[in-house]
Amino acid sequence: MTAEHSSLELRGITKRFGALTANDHIDLEVRAGEIHCLLGENGAGKSTLMNVLYGLYRADEGEILLDGQVQRFAGPGDAMRAGIGMVHQHFMLIPVFTVAENVLLGHERELGGLSGAKQKVREISQRFGFDIDPDARIEDLPVGVQQRVEIIKALSQDAKVLVFDEPTAVLTPQETDELMAVMQQLRGEGRAIVFITHKLREVRAIADRITVIRLGRVVGEASPQSTSTELASMMVGRPVELTVQKDQPVLTDNQLEVRGLTVLDAIGQKVVNDVSFTVQGGEVLCIAGVQGNGQTELTEAILGLQHRARGAILLNGTDLLGRSVREVLDAGVGFVPEDRKVDGLVGDFSVAENLMLDRYRGEPFSKAGTIDRGARDSFAEEKMGAFDVRAQGIETPVGTLSGGNQQKVVLARELGRPLALFVASQPTRGLDVGSIEFVHSQIIATRDAGIPVIVVSTELDEVVGLADRIAVMYRGGVVGIVPSDTSRDVLGLMMAGERPADHAEGAAA
Known part of the structure; x- marks a missing residue:
């Protein structure tokens, strides 16, 4: 990456579904070596925006730049080849395939067949302390380990930009902490991380910068030092009470x-x-x-x-x-x-x-x-x-x-x-x-x-x-x-x- 360019830049991204405008002229800049949180309620347009980035949707307006160069993705394959990896909220894994087979799928030539995929799984697992057997079947793995396989899939293609879409939805608190540590390690390697979530605790724990979107529009950028109440107010557009008010139970x-x-x-x-x-x-x-x-x-x-x-x-x-x-x-x-x-x-x-x-x-x-x-x-x-x-x-x-x-x-x-x-x-x-x-x-x-x-x-x-x-x-x-x-x-x-x-x-x- 050259010094004058962000690793990823979205300019004026607009995506419509009929009369619904899911993304309305969204601008987003993500730098190499940072975790940029995209915060918003369900339905705010976060996942739609990332699906545009990943080539699953084509924007009606706007452009995507990587290292200052405009990109045009006809599909996810183009996005992956350009260096974008995504860890989806709902895992994109085939349960009856092994770890290596899932990593290999669609990348047979680049990885050099199954033996190359197994070696890649071992290398990435060792680097991040994942301890994953390349021959293990996905359906036999716990949810937290399956998510690590998704991360290995993205890293096997040497992704420079990694998108995590609501990645903690199915994790225990300990697995969430482990994921945060992996994201911080990826940041330390100079990768650009986009972290999509609606969970305020996680945002404040890991974000370098926060962009808040509401009803398909960017409503502002917030500091990780912002309180949960301040972030929630930006998400909703009005003051909210986050603490459940209750007295002692009377049985x-x-x-x-x-x-x-x-x-x-x-x-x-x-x-x-x-x-x-x-x-x-x-x-x-x-x-x-x-x-x-x-x-x-x-x-x-x-x-x-x-x-x-x-x-x-x-x-x-x-x-x-x-x-x-x-x-x-x-x-x-x-x-x-x-x-x-x-x-x-x-x-x-x-x-x-x-x-x-x-x-x-x-x-x-x-x-x-x-x-x-x-x-x-x-x-x-x-x-x-x-x-x-x-x-x-x-x-x-x-x-x-x-x-x-x-x-x-x-x-x-x-x-x-x-x-x-x-x-x-x-x-x-x-x-x-x-x-x-x-x-x-x-x-x-x-x-x-x-x-x-x-x-x-x-x-x-x-x-x-x-x-x-x-x-x-x-x-x-x-x-x-x-x-x-x-x-x-x-x-x-x-x-x-x-x-x-x-x-x-x-x-x-």
């Missing part, structure tokens, strides 16, 4: 007791393995863990969606296991699914129709099999106001709303009736900081009303903020249940399967 007699719950998948493997816990009314039990360790199947079993389940799920003494979803809902269970678009809403239905989805069969919404539109509409108007659902009106199709407003519709429906239990799975996934603040306040209000609350989240800051107690799941089992003030280091070890007996109750369960 009630309401109770959910899960005893020896086991759930089998389609081929008979245990995806939930002998799980037991109790949640009292007036407390929040957060279930933490890396995604894919049985959390989804656990919540589905509570709701009656898992039919290969055994054990007991006792709500105030009544066993819910084996009951239909309708019977579980009628028993007073409110449920926020992890994928609101697939399982929580009917996109073509109006806001009003979605708000009565699980209550249309009787009073007050129907009489003698006929929908009472007056009752439906007045309920919808009330809940839209109470939950700050921003839409043109109650007849607006819910699929046209933003993610945050869609989630508010789900919350309004589930919390808009008498409850004996509230279960929320990934309740703030894909939401901006302002919507997160609102969702958290509703969860705490439900807890303070004396209702048992279960929150499943992969966001450790959210878990620590909301929880009165934390249950950590690993490979289908509960490693232990610990107080909310348990250190992040201990929680991270538990998320990796360790059972710290000094901290966890029921660790042997």
Whole structure:
């Protein structure tokens, strides 16, 4: 790189999808030997911008420069040959291939065949202390190691610019720390690092410079010394409260007791393995863990969606296991699914129709099999106001709303009736900081009303903020249940399967 040029420069990048402008004349400069964080909420346009850089999308306007030279990429192959590597949020690996085979794929000639790929894996692994067997099959490797394979893929092509797109989404805290150390080592070698994230803690820990984008536009550059509150305000465009406000729990007699719950998948493997816990009314039990360790199947079993389940799920003494979803809902269970678009809403239905989805069969919404539109509409108007659902009106199709407003519709429906239990799975996934603040306040209000609350989240800051107690799941089992003030280091070890007996109750369960 010559002294007068940045390693990477994006000038006026604009990308449109129909009427939506995902990137609006974005300028970004990344220097060799720095970690430049691209910070913004989900949907702000970060990943679209990087997909333009990587040749996956073609910009409608603007240009890409590497070492001062304008580049034109017809696809990712061109970007890789120019020295750009990307570690994707969702790994681009073939599970049944070995590490070396994944590294070789598409680069057979440059690497000199499989033996050359194996040698390259060994060289890079030794340099970064990765300890990765070139002959190991991807599907047999932990998630954190798979991500290192992605890094090896990029470095095997001698990438000068490395893009990390939300790289910590599936990592434990310890794996996140290890990734940060690798990024710092890459920076020390003079590479330009683009780090895309929405996690303020990580940005402040590692960034040399920070560019904030909101709604497809650059809204400013921030210092790593900025407070989390200042960064969040730039992301959202208004002041926000990042700390969950809650008093000490006041427990009630309401109770959910899960005893020896086991759930089998389609081929008979245990995806939930002998799980037991109790949640009292007036407390929040957060279930933490890396995604894919049985959390989804656990919540589905509570709701009656898992039919290969055994054990007991006792709500105030009544066993819910084996009951239909309708019977579980009628028993007073409110449920926020992890994928609101697939399982929580009917996109073509109006806001009003979605708000009565699980209550249309009787009073007050129907009489003698006929929908009472007056009752439906007045309920919808009330809940839209109470939950700050921003839409043109109650007849607006819910699929046209933003993610945050869609989630508010789900919350309004589930919390808009008498409850004996509230279960929320990934309740703030894909939401901006302002919507997160609102969702958290509703969860705490439900807890303070004396209702048992279960929150499943992969966001450790959210878990620590909301929880009165934390249950950590690993490979289908509960490693232990610990107080909310348990250190992040201990929680991270538990998320990796360790059972710290000094901290966890029921660790042997």
